[in-house]
Amino acid sequence: MPKRSAQDKLVHYQWKIRKIQDSENKRRRRIRRPLISSDEENLSETIHGEPLHQEPQTAMSENEPDEQQAPQPPPTLEEVSSLDVVQETTAASTEAPSEANLDPELLSALGASSSDTPDYGEPIHDSLTNLWLPLLRKGLPKEEKGNLMKEYLIPSNCKLLQAPQLNAEISAAVEVVRNRDKKLESFQRSLGAGTSAINRAMNSMLRTDDKVRALKSLSDGCRLLTDLHHAFSCDRKKLITPSLDKNFLHMIQDTQRDETLFGNSLADKIKANIGVGCASSSGKLDRTSSLPVIQGGAGRSAEASASSSPALPHDDDESSAIEELKSAQAACQHATIMQGASSPAREPYPGCREALRSAFLRRGSPPQALELMLASLSDNTLKQYSVTFKLWWQFCMDNNINVFDDSISYVLNFLTEQFNKGCSYGSLNSHRSALSLFLGDMIGSDDRIRRLLKGAYKIKLNRPKYTSTWDPQVVLNYISNWQPNLELNIERITKKLVILLALCTAHRVQTLSLIKLENISVVQEGIRIAITDTIKTSGPDREQPILFLPYFRDNLNICPASVLKDYIFVTKNLRTTNVGKLLLTSKRPHRAATAQSISRWIKQVLSESGVDTRTFSAHSTRHAATSAASSAGLSVDTIRKTAGWSGTSTAFARFYNRPILNSCESDFARAVAFSSN
Structure with missing residues (x-):
């Protein structure tokens, strides 16, 4: 018979594993006994003359496989996937033995149970809800926020509420994270102003009976804190967005948060944009294939849809389990599509020294050795290499490539692009030397890169500057x-x-x-x-x-x-x-x-x-x-x-x-x- 394909092997082995699991489940059901005391067991034997809860022989014979029955062909992958869900949920409902309730003192010692779903408190007044929800979605207008920040200054006897400024000595040494620190500092200022407003309200209630003034201060404090809440949501979006495939960025540009960061309608937007398209292994779209369903680990997918699933009898629990599986599969598929190829953080070029520091750290160099390593390079060398690093940075950003990816194919593409822009053999050789320092020695010794440079030399002869x-x-x-x-x-x-x-x-x-x-x-x-x-x-x-x-x-x-x-x-x-x-x-x-x-x-x-x-x-x-x-x-x-x-x-x-x-x-x-x- 012809050899099985990889897909057929996968189906065949999953079918065999399921048969073994079925046999094991049946064996456990035959030997399972309820946990009762010895006195109760003796009493049962005395009254009835046989053990309680014994399974009827007919049930055992029905569960035993029929040795004379002709072997059935292995099911398809869709049948295995659906059958897995049904059998797992059935096993979960039939195999779980009934447990006796624990003593209240033991339950108190164990502590309260935690829930996967968030717990909410009592509802607030509708007028307050109408105030905060728009701010949580869009934040405060810039002018209004500025006025509130000026109105609620930090109390003179509580100066630590003021956001601490970064030391000038540290600021000069951390060019890359300086902008990030400024943003966090602005968050701290908003938090300090909101806390000051709440303290002013409490101060009014302690010293006077002016409830209107206290209520206004509380409201303004809540406005500032709500705006800060919105700012953190926006910052999280900016943190996550660079890791997504650039083909899907337009889907999340105008999204508003609800219970999820990008809105519950994100899945519908993805479906509307790609139809039945899916992401290939390289992260690009294949709009002619069906939706992939991730199962069994990364890199394994199979076609699945509600219409192709076999019609199996199941109860409400099994139905809900299948729906949960479909939701998880859709989420995995959407995540795979949106993540795409590994993409770098879209940060501006940090400078030659900072770029080399990051490269050395990624290659295992200890932080305390970085200054000595950088001291080996002269200022003129750093200026020359900085040109290459800036071009490489821009090339990686344009092509959604990690700047620290040492793939030879990416380097070849980069050098070819520079050659097409007019670079001579000498300039390409300088780029190779710089990338060899940045990515590793294999860039300078690879035979394919040497071959490319030799071709560039023959096409554009590197003549000496002076012939006389x-x-x-x-x-x-x-x-x-x-x-x-x-x-x-x-x-x-x-x-x-x-x-x-x-x-x-x-x-x-x-x-x-x-x-x-x-x-x-x-x-x-x-x-x-x-x-x-x-x-x-x-x-x-x-x-x-x-x-x-x-x-x-x-x-x-x-x-x-x-x-x-x-x-x-x-x-x-x-x-x-x-x-x-x-x-x-x-x-x-x-x-x-x-x-x-x-x-x-x-x-x-x-x-x-x-x-x-x-x-x-x-x-x-x-x-x-x-x-x-x-x-x-x-x-x-x-x-x-x-x-x-x-x-x-x-x-x-x-x-x-x-x-x-x-x-x-x-x-x-x-x-x-x-x-x-």
Whole structure:
């Protein structure tokens, strides 16, 4: 015979389990005896000669299975489902033995029983009901609430009723939950005002006989507390809504609460919107299939409807049990549809540091280690990664994805979307690095992501920024006319020093901005500058760079050591006691120059010298200086050491060593074209 399908197996095994349960129930009924005392049993045997409550043999024979009867085929899943309800309710009614009433003292010791349904008190006056019900549904108007809050201030001798403000030190450290705390604080203020109104009413009754004033204060207090009740209902809705499938959000936008948070009519709204549609395993709607009925655990469903259920005889208890089952099944089905795929909390992007904290915590990092882990990332790295995190956050919100879901398929979709928006191979590689930190190392090592990046590289070739560089001699010849140094204004001597430092050391502007006066030492051959702050190339077991500026005694106009000494002398009176950096801004107040200011000065000098600043940035001084040194025959090891690269670094050969543009490029063509002249 052919193999059973998974659905057939499920039906078959449920049928077998039910047969075993039926046999067990029958066995228990045959051996069940009422619990009576030995004296009563002896008396029964004496009078009747046989045990009381013995079941007739005919009943036993009727309950026993007929061995000769032909086996019946297993029922369908609908029959099993309906039969389960009938038999369980029947067993519950027939198997429960009659119990003797307990002594009242024992009942008192056990305590009062609790009910699943809420207990309500005595009804209030209809006039009061008409006042509170609209407020519970819609709350107080904003203007009316504001007036009541102003009228009922916190008593001066009970200041703790005032909502406590969050400490400024804590507020600065909890950016994510700050808005949530503000909302809770507003709730506390409403509660404090309502309590103040009730206390004013009690105070009036204690000190005067003005019942009207007391009643007004009580009414206003109830208004504030009722509005607070409504505010909590709205807050609960906002807490729950982000977890629902976005296809169903329009169903609950205008709902009003009754005994349930979203109203008793929610089930009817869902049915009206989806008809006989159901949610597939991915959380999307399949409007052509029938309603799923959840049973036996998550992920298992079967078709069920009132019309397809077999007509079985049952009493009122069985009917009510079936109705309860249908209600539970409908609730499960509606919950499955509305929940949909796992969706993240729709919160705004919290910032790079907070996002990384949450990611590290979810991956099992202890809270006390987070600050040390975040300290490993520089500010520039965090700024670069923050761009990726913000894009990833928005991508997850748009696609109803949990931002901490490390599924490779989601990452592939994200990278593909960024590529289609114009991202190059380098930008995609930066996104991969950031997501690898955020979601885990498997993002960076997955072969599918590497394959996608390789494809992006082939489609959009990642060409180097510069295929050639400018000749430093052009710039040096230009600034050599800026003399004498001591007669230059503060802006001109600052730019001269900056361009000489950039060309003669080949270091980044970040390094130049960190030069401190206390780390400058003058030696016979020149000036030595130690960099003690952390820079881009800093790391464990790596030496910090030491810059050296020699004396150019044959050309003092471009001597970096002489210009540095003159600059310190010129700016001596401009420095305040708290400025220890070498480079100052050229305009008052003369603060320490940032890397951005230094870059702007370098670019201005390049532009004045005739270098195309539309192509070359301030960082190109590093390319020009190292390429010129290599063209002059300087060893690569010396270039690496001077520019701050490690001994095994290939950065100079791959990215910085470029041919120098100069006027000699046209000499060959001119010699050929005009040789006859």
